[in-house]
């Protein structure tokens with residue numbers, strides 16, 4: 001049905017309202033001149049230009065359906081941006097925490113080792129997750145890379161290896177290599193979206209394990225092992241499989257640091273292999289190895305040495321720090337609280353200029 005232009009009289013007012021809203025957001029962000037906060041200002045300016053262009057196209061469009069389409073895209077962009085503004089308020093609030101600079105050490109380490117194109121702005125939120133430009137690109141709105149990543153406020157910094165999984169999601173958005181594996185899924189008739197999501201999740205576990213070694217598995221298992229099966233979500237691989245693929249990624253390194261956690265989180269390979277995407281395990285590990293520039297050094301002698309004196313760990317070597325501390329906890333030489341305090345004091349020292 002062809003719709004009469006008169007039916008759209010509300011649109012110019014709505015367009016004006018959208019323009020005013022995005023203008024207000026941009027004005028609010030104009031004060032953000034310092035890196036890395038300036039990344040958000042740049043992002044907002046880009047969305048603003050995008051919305052203005054679409055709305056200009058919209059007003060000059062004679063086809064009402066096209067005009068409606070332009071409006072919907074603009075509306076969607078502003079809607080997504082509003083959510084990001086909310087998250088950005090958390091980023092700003094997080095900067096007053098003494099842990100903010102510690103958190104940035106982890107983010108910088110991950111950005112470098114994965115060769116990510118833009119530094120995500122981290123914040124203390126409700127759980128581990130990421131948001132950013134991919135929300136636009138997935139909906140067909142072209143936007144340069146910009147990311148925000150949340151860690152759980154009040155959670156020990158020992159769980160920060162879990163950030164590696166989140167940053168891995170961002171890296172997957174920047175690489176085409178994962179397409180080959182998605183095609184493999186289609187060939188096996190696993191075409192539904194949930195399998196694609198499971199593949200991404202398992203790949204992020206592989207990448208995170210390569211980045212932080214057994215400490216990623218320890219952080220993941222400690223946090224989720226007991227609740228995994230109670231809260232299973234279809235868009236994630238089975239929990240047996242997730243642990244299986246993590247240990248498989250570490251297979252060639254079978255020292256004490258792996259052994260101590262392998263004993264705690266028992267994985268049944270037969271059960272794990274029931275996961276539909278498990279036929280891609282080797283390919284996933286291979287792709288992970290391609291994506292991670294400097295995998296964690298899980299040399300047991302060194303890690304055990306650092307357990308005796310964590311202050312000897314070189315500045316910025318988070319792989320050694322997390323692995324030594326989780327090994328101490330799982331071997332029972334340090335309590336969780338004491339290990340957290342050690343982590344925080346070392347991270348604090350690393351933030352100081354030497």
Ligand SMILES: [Zn+2]
Nearest residue numbers: 165169201204
């Ligand atoms: Zn994930």
